[in-house]
Amino acid sequence: MKLHWSPRSPFVRKVMIVLHETGQAGRVECVRSAVAFAAPPNPAVLADNPLGKIPALVLDDGTTLFDSRVICEYLDGLHDGPRLFPAEPAARFRQLRRQALADGLTDILLLWRNERMRAAGPDPVIAAAFETKVRACFAALEADAAALGSTAFGIGQAATVCALGQMEFRYAGSFWEAAHPGLAAWYREVQARPSVAATAVRDDSGAPAGDDSRSPFAFASA
Incomplete structure (x- = not known):
């Protein structure tokens, strides 16, 4: 299986947490796929997901699953351990x-x-x-x-x-x-x-954080 992946995406991270929880991380090839809201769609992602979004999981038969909720539930059905989506x-x-x-x-x-x-x-x-x-x-x-x-x-x-x-x-x-x-x-x-530890958010862009990393509001004072 191939996963369109980014270490900065929270929805990709959810899929990766499920892969680790279910012992399937080694079954998936993670392909670094850059996407941005205010940019042209990534052609490689668009070829597999017409929405141009990640995560997108390409199965061995060529079928692509998206979004993260669909992917996570699919992966949870491929193992014999405790389910992240309970049956009850x-x-x-x-x-x-x-x-x-x-x-x-x-x-x-x-x-x-x-x-x-x-x-x-x-x-x-x-x-x-x-x-x-x-x-x-x-x-x-x-x-x-x-x-x-x-x-x-x-x-x-x-x-x-x-x-x-x-x-x-x-x-x-x-x-x-x-x-x-x-x-x-x-x-x-x-x-x-x-x-959780294995999937911590990592900024691999090489760019400085900039002002956009600061919250525009605060819940409480420091």
């Missing part, structure tokens, strides 16, 4: 709900960064809406923090790791940890999990 309905929908929340937060963070990088500057109405949604998402994650740690690691926890990793990577100085102590404690603890 109540547990399954708890994990799917967590994934939806975390993936939605990640989407907002990515879109907000693109908005901030516009030459004319961000639209204040859009920026305010993004901030309101990010604050609401973090409040919901804080309320779920105890359950994140007390239930078996699943696709919801994996997606949450990726959302918080994106927050660290692109929104330095938001001080979310101080405002959400339960979530911060869980996040510190989960860093020791091998699949």
Whole structure:
């Protein structure tokens, strides 16, 4: 199998966490595939995924799977260990709900960064809406923090790791940890999990971080 991959993508990271959790990392060839919202589509990615987005998983028969949710569920069906997508309905929908929340937060963070990088500057109405949604998402994650740690690691926890990793990577100085102590404690603890440690976000662009890495708001003072 071939995976269109980037060490900076939070959604690629979710797939990589699943690969490590299920013992399948060695089955996939990771192909560095650069994509950007405000740039022409990467022809190599577009050939496999008409959306021009990563991750995209090319199976041995040439079929391509996308997006990360589809890929993760497919991979979870290829092993005999504990499932990240539980079969029991109540547990399954708890994990799917967590994934939806975390993936939605990640989407907002990515879109907000693109908005901030516009030459004319961000639209204040859009920026305010993004901030309101990010604050609401973090409040919901804080309320779920105890359950994140007390239930078996699943696709919801994996997606949450990726959302918080994106927050660290692109929104330095938001001080979310101080405002959400339960979530911060869980996040510190989960860093020791091998699949999480092995997939830490890495900027291989060679470019300096720049102002876009700073958060446009703060949850609390330092």
